[in-house]
Amino acid sequence: xxxxxxxxxxxxxxxxxxxxxxxxxxxxxxxxxxxxxxxxxxxxxxxxxxxxxxxxxxxxxxxxxxxxxxxxxxxxxxxxxx
Amino acid sequence: xxxxxxxxxxxxxxxxxxxxxxxxxxxxxxxxxxxxxxxxxxxxxxxxxxxxxxxxxxxxxxxxxxxxxxxxxxxxxxxxxxxxxxxxxxxxxxxxxxxxxxxxxxxxxxxxxxxxxxxxxxxxxxxxxxxxxxxxxxxxxxxxxxxxxxxxxxxxxxxxxxxxxxxxxxxxxxxxxxxxxxxxxxxxxxxxxxxxxxxxxxxxxxxxxxxxxxxxxxxxxxxxxxxxxxxxxxxxxxxxxxxxxxxxxxxxxxxxxxxxxxxxxxxxxxxxxxxxxxxxxxxxxxxxxxxxxxxxxxxxxxxxxxxxxxxxxxxxxxxxxxxxxxxxxxxxx
Numbered sequence: 001x002x003x004x005x006x007x008x009x010x011x012x013x014x015x016x017x018x019x020x021x022x023x024x025x026x027x028x029x030x031x032x033x034x035x036x037x038x039x040x041x042x043x044x045x046x047x048x049x050x051x052x053x054x055x056x057x058x059x060x061x062x063x064x065x066x067x068x069x070x071x072x073x074x075x076x077x078x079x080x081x082x
Numbered sequence: 083x084x085x086x087x088x089x090x091x092x093x094x095x096x097x098x099x100x101x102x103x104x105x106x107x108x109x110x111x112x113x114x115x116x117x118x119x120x121x122x123x124x125x126x127x128x129x130x131x132x133x134x135x136x137x138x139x140x141x142x143x144x145x146x147x148x149x150x151x152x153x154x155x156x157x158x159x160x161x162x163x164x165x166x167x168x169x170x171x172x173x174x175x176x177x178x179x180x181x182x183x184x185x186x187x188x189x190x191x192x193x194x195x196x197x198x199x200x201x202x203x204x205x206x207x208x209x210x211x212x213x214x215x216x217x218x219x220x221x222x223x224x225x226x227x228x229x230x231x232x233x234x235x236x237x238x239x240x241x242x243x244x245x246x247x248x249x250x251x252x253x254x255x256x257x258x259x260x261x262x263x264x265x266x267x268x269x270x271x272x273x274x275x276x277x278x279x280x281x282x283x284x285x286x287x288x289x290x291x292x293x294x295x296x297x298x299x300x301x302x303x304x305x306x307x308x309x310x311x312x313x314x315x316x317x318x319x320x321x322x323x324x325x326x327x328x329x330x331x332x333x334x335x336x337x338x339x340x341x342x343x344x345x346x347x348x349x350x351x352x353x354x355x356x357x358x359x360x361x362x363x364x365x366x367x368x369x370x371x372x373x374x375x376x377x378x379x380x381x382x383x384x385x386x387x388x389x390x391x392x393x394x395x396x397x398x399x400x401x402x403x404x405x406x407x408x409x410x411x412x413x414x415x
Contacts, residue, residue: 041305
């Protein structure tokens with residue numbers, strides 16, 4: 001069953017918190033992974049792989065660089081759900 | 083005419099008898115490399131865990147590093163030199179495509195008539211070599227095998243490359259593999275991913291360089307793809323390897339993954355859910371990424387410092403360009 005935007009955001013916030021310690025409430029749609037949340041490229045890959053497992057989607061490596069904000073990631077995951 | 087071929091006598095198992103190590107003679111701190119990549123000591127430490135890397139002087143070649151490591155391993159093993167029947171060297175940085183470094187070492191070590199060949203499996207190369215040595219010993223093709231991972235990667239770095247060059251160091255690690263009454267080297271799990279042949283690559287071919295079409299070949303990689311593969315694919319293969327050896331993560335004493343990047347080492351340990359008691363090799367902090375040499379160098383250090391001891395169950399796993407991978411469970415000498 002497809003996840004809603006809010007479910008994806010909540011799930012992603014948990015993953016980000018687990019990897020980086022950033023508080024889940026700080027993981028908001030408009031936040032930039034690098035500039036606001038201070039997430040580096042290696043942590044980003046860990047988040048991506050965990051998100052793939054959690055939401056049963058595939059996020060290609062070449063797509064990761066386009067995911068600048070939390071909102072970009074939520075939108076991509078929402079669209080990639082079968 | 084039907085004939086029956088006489089097989090060689092086989093032996094029940096093989097074991098690593100001793101290790102040897104040689105690191106580059108120059109300690110290179112991050113500060114020496116940051117300017118051309120517009121970086122900082124802090125950035126490199128945070129992204130890679132590397133504080134220094136060891137590199138070899140201009141007059142110290144991959145052969146010299148190999149000989150030092152090999153002599154230590156041979157002496158520590160206590161074997162008679164005439165029972166050394168094979169030399170396998172994994173290297174991507176010996177500057178002669180042929181003849182092999184292994185044959186050069188055979189001559190220098192006073193065993194010019196042995197089986198001797200190089201393998202090209204990059205960072206997986208030492209574990210590829212141990213897999214072959216195990217097979218040679220168990221099938222009776224060789225009594226003792228010298229396996230060496232040796233690199234002078236500093237000859238193939240671009241100071242302005244932000245993908246891999248600043249990680250790389252020089253060194254050689256050696257091991258002597260010999261017979262055992264019971265297996266002390268578990269089944270090798272190995273393979274490659276040819277569809278990602280160019281994920282870790284040279285920037286140019288030697289022929290193009292000769293023709294003036296492009297620069298001296300240096301190493302570069304797609305970091306994101308490598309990180310994903312090196313952690314999640316490798317973790318899966320290590321679980322398979324443990325299963326094939328009849329063990330679980332609870333049985334591991336020492337974990338020596340290829341020293342590619344401390345973040346990969348940490349994430350692998352996390353994915354495998356290694357118990358707190360497992361000693362994890364972190365030689366990369368001081369030695370850098372030495373490709374085929376990294377696993378034996380890290381193991382040698384743990385033994386020398388007493389963090390690992392004889393009889394410990396060691397899991398080693400190499401992964402890198404190719405994308406080739408290989409690993410074994412070993413009982414330490």
